[in-house]
Amino acid sequence: AKTAALGKPMTDEPIQPINAANVSNPALVQLGMQLYFDPRLSKSGFISCNSCHNLSMGGTDNLKTSIGHKWNQGPINAPTVLNSSLNVAQFWDGRAADLKEQAGGPIANPGEMGFTHELAVKTLATIPGYVEEFKKVFGTDKITIDEVTKAIAAFEETLVTPNSRFDQWLKGDKNALTAQEVQGYELFKNSGCVACHNGPAVGGNSFQKMGVVEPYKGDSKAEGRAAVTGKDADRFNFKVPTLRNIEMTYPYFHDGEAKTLSQAVEIMGRIQLGRNFSKEENADIVAFLKSLTGDQPSFKLPQLPPSGPDTPSPQPFDAKPVKK
Amino acid sequence: AKTAALGKPMTDEPIQPINAANVSNPALVQLGMQLYFDPRLSKSGFISCNSCHNLSMGGTDNLKTSIGHKWNQGPINAPTVLNSSLNVAQFWDGRAADLKEQAGGPIANPGEMGFTHELAVKTLATIPGYVEEFKKVFGTDKITIDEVTKAIAAFEETLVTPNSRFDQWLKGDKNALTAQEVQGYELFKNSGCVACHNGPAVGGNSFQKMGVVEPYKGDSKAEGRAAVTGKDADRFNFKVPTLRNIEMTYPYFHDGEAKTLSQAVEIMGRIQLGRNFSKEENADIVAFLKSLTGDQPSFKLPQLPPSGPDTPSPQPFDAKPVKK
């Protein structure tokens, strides 16, 4: 049915289609998926990676800033894990080089999962089903945080979202987009958005100033890339977010202050490019951006191996005062 | 391969096999599944039914008592939703007649999802994908809490776990259990456990005193069935829990004070029946109980429709004080 509309693939475009994941080690990916969904990597036994990067909701929590251990109010908006393997570096300020390095962070972050690597590993090592799986996947009897983060990263690498209508269009299916969406794309290119949002992820590959033409006014204390480089020139430089699946990853910006896509586009036009889009132009760009929603991760809800008798109990609450 | 070992099905046993779910309205079930996984039914936008009844972990949170809205420490252990359609009534004290009646409770419970029915419905009514689905499933343009709880209950009715090794054995496959497991089952029958734990759910069908022979000592303030009936005779009567998938639903009892299955069996024997099982007898019963783990729910992680521009933002934290 599709072939009828197939024209020539578009080349020389600033955005390229996303490729499907190529899984070379399914057992490793399956283990990583279980760990990603397992709240026993947190001190409370309640918070998993999927709590904040919910794969039912575009790989985010759709909150301004995240809720962490003991209901801690996080400092920054949680980016999507979808297509995060395409990022030049991880986190808004790029302080982790890759997904493996990143994955250790939240487990030990007191405001996120509130645990330690040592206790997380000790927990896994007392769960018979995991011991068996780590043995099968890594050939080891001794689990370390290195294997844990390696498995999670391998799972995350599968979280790409190919086959968006925009990608179908890029590949030559001229019916995949409406006229309005094509117009939005033209405007996105011609206005200069593609200077920063380009490549297969439509972003993710550079750090850029938030507020090029006009300063961005917000309450967040995040200073961006400067926190890593120590350079004043990097103040308020953030990793350009991917715009893939942007319809699902509201609210927008590092502080989550833009509730709707229309607001985010308005602000970007004004403070990055000095442009005030008309209502219609804004709607066209929003329509184009919504065509970037691709195939969401599709797998069976993972089953987690039950704890063993020696597995430490989760510690969600402060110990009760001892009765006298 | 199985047929070789097939003997005659066991009849006249106090436990019967669980039947697979019979889904007559797949669209209703699918909608219920999405709602079950949707944290937007909570005030914070963070807590869904699946947070506390995690279908990756036997339909529970595996915590002594649950974590709710703003990290509220719940008063009682969260029972599994697996096979809950077989319960005589819902909750430890049976205060909800059925799953539909039950499902309204947690949404509006300040210590669980912390929302109101009105706001939950208002939220759903602003999500275009849900509006369409409710229209398709119920033929209505106006969503009410009645449709919401009906859909969730329909999904929960599919959460049965047939095909445990014990059920295979009941059905005549003599190789499905080990000699130890059969011995454990004999002991479970002969000691009198089946007086309370019987039927397809191995429990769930009556309220019984916790501490028949010897009082149960715990810190919990729960008074059981008396909270519903007002009768003194019902003090410390609790719904007998299902023992299906009991390997996965630790910790045990209404206060979650028994960490291991071995402890729970020891306490039951002693305080319900005045029996002190030997180490070996205890191990046999535990082995039998682990054969009650059935097929876990198997479906693709649901995808949730994105919020619309008018969807109220979640309110996880107190409003910031207004700056002067």
Ligand code: HEC
């Ligand atoms: C309590 C909420 C929370 C939990 C739990 C959590 N994250 Fe995050 N995650 C965040 C936030 C917030 C950020 C952004 C932090 C920053 O950039 O400074 C983030 C950033 C990331 C990034 C970087 C994405 C990008 O584009 O830069 C990845 C990848 C990631 N998390 C994966 C994980 C994994 C894997 C786990 C579990 C091991 C996890 N997260 C647990 C909230 C959370």
Ligand code: HEC
């Ligand atoms: C000079 C670089 C640059 C240009 C030009 C630019 N952006 Fe951005 N864009 C960014 C950066 C950096 C961020 C993240 C800012 C932050 O959160 O502090 C961002 C964020 C966004 C977001 C929110 C993404 C999210 O997940 O929070 C959207 C939507 C967006 N840009 C669209 C556009 C559009 C549309 C244009 C053109 C009108 C545009 N951008 C032009 C750098 C740029």
Ligand code: HEC
């Ligand atoms: C914050 C934790 C939490 C959330 C969220 C939660 N529950 Fe529960 N659930 C519990 C606890 C605790 C109980 C036991 C309460 C009692 O018996 O007094 C329970 C009881 C139940 C029962 C009764 C089971 C039985 O055997 O009696 C069902 C069914 C159930 N919940 C389904 C749901 C559904 C559906 C939702 C979402 C609409 C939900 N729960 C949300 C913690 C939670």
Ligand code: HEC
């Ligand atoms: C007189 C009724 C009765 C008898 C006899 C009985 N039980 Fe129970 N059982 C209960 C009740 C009621 C509970 C829930 C008590 C509570 O949580 O306060 C329970 C709870 C349990 C639990 C924990 C279930 C959970 O999910 O928390 C296990 C395991 C169990 N029983 C096993 C047994 C075994 C094994 C025997 C025989 C040695 C036995 N029971 C005999 C009534 C009984």
Ligand SMILES: [Ca+2]
């Ligand atoms: Ca137009």
Ligand SMILES: [Ca+2]
């Ligand atoms: Ca966001």
Ligand SMILES: [Ca+2]
């Ligand atoms: Ca339990």
Ligand SMILES: [Mg+2]
């Ligand atoms: Mg959760």
